[in-house]
Amino acid sequence: MKIIGEQGEYELVLKLESFGKYQPFPDSEITVDIEIKKCDNSTHIYQDNLNIGLRSCYLPTCFQNCNTGKCINDDLCDCSNTGYTGKYCNEHNKHIKNKILYVFYNMLIFIFITISFASMYLMNINKNFDIIKAGSIEFSFIILIGTIFNYSGTLFEINSKGNIECLLSIIFKQLGFTLTYGTLLIKNFRIYKIFLNDNCYEIVMTRTKMYGFLFLLIFLDATFIMYWKLTDNIGIISSLNDKNQLYKSCNILRTGFIR
Missing domain, CATH: 2.10.25 (Laminin)
Known part of the structure; x- marks a missing residue:
């Protein structure tokens, strides 16, 4: 039995209201003196938790x-x-993005993209200079396009809100990496052949073969991306940072034959 009331001394009357199939009998009630003590607010809560208009003293459960x-x-x-x-x-x-850093990174990426486009423009209008021609202007353009792809991939990643942006981020970053470093690798290999004084380097590393190697790398990239997409391995995953806060990032979940 639970008694709820204001602090003080009371008489509690316990009385039989019904006798069922039996005859009523005298002395069917008793009176008990009770005291409702002051609630210890340091350990208990004193409020109307039963919505009956009276506050009760109870331990939270x-x-x-x-x-x-x-x-x-x-x-x-x-x-x-x-x-x-x-x-x-x-x-x-949940990790909350720093708005100042978020805006700063977006602006920085747009600046880098603008620099890449400006570099392509300046190279084009100065393409007749020997120093420009010596660096193979076509492949220099491809390298700059690769940097634009990389920046765009990062832009999609930091603004990613779902799987579509995540997929675009992976595509742009993968292709950007291949266009940038794949082209540099091919150019360096051509220079390596030149420094070896190999008389056949012009046959071995013709422009057609250089583009062929580049398209092969792009084809491999496209194959991996299609495989990851078809096997649902590209998506948003949840991770914990050093402050034990949950954040979401775009990743290749598992690659199957590539780990």
Whole structure:
């Protein structure tokens, strides 16, 4: 039996209201002196938790463990000093992007993209200079296009809100890497052949073969991307940072034959 009331001394009357199939009999009630003590607010809660218009003194009870949090009311946990969130302090706090850094990175990427386009323009209008021609202007353009792809991939990644942006980020970054470093590799190999004084280098590394090697690398990239997409290995994953906060990032989940 639970008695709820204001602090003070009372007489509690216990009386039989019904006798069922039996005859009523005297002395069917008793009186008990009771005292409702002051609620200890340091350990108990004093409020109308039953919505009956009377406050009661009770210990808070949570239906599940509050983990590292504290049970402060019926089925209510305090997670303020735990680093966790959720009803029972069992969920990680979500990482909130720094707006200043977010804007700064976006602006920086646009500046780099602009520099790449400007470099292509300047190379084109100065293409007759020997120093420009010596560096193979066509492949220099491809390298700059690769950098633009890389920057665009990063732009899609930091602004990624779903699988579409994530896929575009992977595509642009993969192709950007191939266009940039694949072209550099081919150019360096051609220079290597020249320094070897190989009389056959012009036959071995014709422009057609150089483009052939580049298209082969792009084809391999496209094959891997299609494989990852068809096997649902490209997507958003959740991870924890050093502050135990949950953040989402675009990644290749698992690659199957490539790890």
